[in-house]
Amino acid sequence: MPTRSRHRPLFRHLLIAVYVTLLVTGCATMAPVQEMSDARQALRAAEEVGAPVRASETYERSRSLLEQAESSLSAGEFQAARRQAREARALAIEARIRAAE
CATH class of the missing domain: 1.20.5 (Single alpha-helices involved in coiled-coils or other helix-helix interfaces)
Structure with missing residues (x-):
């Protein structure tokens, strides 16, 4: 024992x-489902305050990163997609703030 x-x-x-x-x-x-959704929502919020015109550079970088995240997601590269989506969200929030000023 x-x-x-x-x-x-x-x-x-x-x-x-x-x-x-x-x-x-x-x-x-x-899959980074929540991160992708958060980034899309942040971009829509930025669009609502005119970020595509008022903060175009930051907004476009955010949109580009979200597209990269979607490509990474499709390729099964979930960690890259998660990182890109989080960065896209942060830039979209920055664009929204700049556009609202």
Whole structure:
């Protein structure tokens, strides 16, 4: 019996390591649906205050990044798509703020 209880902590650590690995891998391979939606909404909000005219450079960079994110998403490059969508959202928010000033 002593050998059995000695292996229990090792088994528990191994199980935790496998769980964490699956969790991290799963998150990395999930499509960035929310990030893409957030970027699209931010672009629409920027359009509503005239960003395509009043903050055209920032707005266009945002739109271009969203297009790149869509291409990355289609190619299954979820991490790149997630990063590009987040950057597109940030630029769209910046364009909205500039256009509203």
